Structure formats: structure tokens, C-alpha cells
Amino acid sequence: xxxxxxxxxxxxxxxxxxxxxxxxxxxxxxxxxxxxxxxxxxxxxxxxxxxxxxxxxxxxxxxxxxxxxxxx
Numbered sequence: 700x701x702x703x704x705x706x707x708x709x710x711x712x713x714x715x716x717x718x719x720x721x722x723x724x725x726x727x728x729x730x731x732x733x734x735x736x737x738x739x740x741x742x743x744x745x746x747x748x749x750x751x752x753x754x755x756x757x758x759x760x761x762x763x764x765x766x767x768x769x770x771x
Contacts, residue, residue, distance in 0.1 A: 700750060700751060700754040701754075702754075702755075702758045704751070704754070705720060705751050705752075705754040705755040705758070706719060706720055706721035706755065707719055707720075707721065708720050708747065708748075708751035708755075710723065710748070711745045711746075711748065712742075712745055712748075713736065714732075715729070715732070720733065720751060720752065720755050724755065724761055724764070727764075727767075727768035727771065730761070730764055730765045730768045731765075731768050731769065733752050733755070733756075733765075734752075734756070734765055734769070736748070736752060737749050737752040737753060737756075
């Protein structure tokens with residue numbers, strides 16, 4: 700998955716339904732939410748969610764921003 704695809708992926712469920720991963724990841728709270736969500740088994744029933752979140756965190760600045768958010 701490309702960076703553009705991961706950033707544009709829209710959450711199909713949860714408190715951020717309909718928002719792009721890029722928009723969710725704009726805050727530390729959003730970053731930690733995405734990190735939490737990718738660890739939940741129930742997201743497997745939603746096509747592509749885990750894959751998109753995992754892909755997003757392979758790109759900078761998302762990877763380093765998540766590390767910093769988790770350190771706080």
C-alpha cells in the first residue's frame with residue numbers, strides 16, 4: 700500500500716468513522732488511537748483497516764510521531 704493510499708484510507712467504524720487516517724493521525728491522541736486499533740482482533744472483519752494502519756506507520760513522520768506520542 701502506498702503512503703497516499705494509507706493516508707486517504709477512511710475508517711469504516713469507531714469514533715473516527717469516515718475520517719481519513721491522515722486526519723486522525725494529526726494529534727497524539729489520534730496516533731495512539733490508531734496504534735490501539737491495529738492491535739484489536741475485531742478490526743479484521745473490516746477490509747483493509749489493519750493493513751492501512753500498519754502501512755501508515757511505516758512512513759515518516761507517522762512512525763516517529765507515534766514513538767514520541769507513546770513516550771509521553
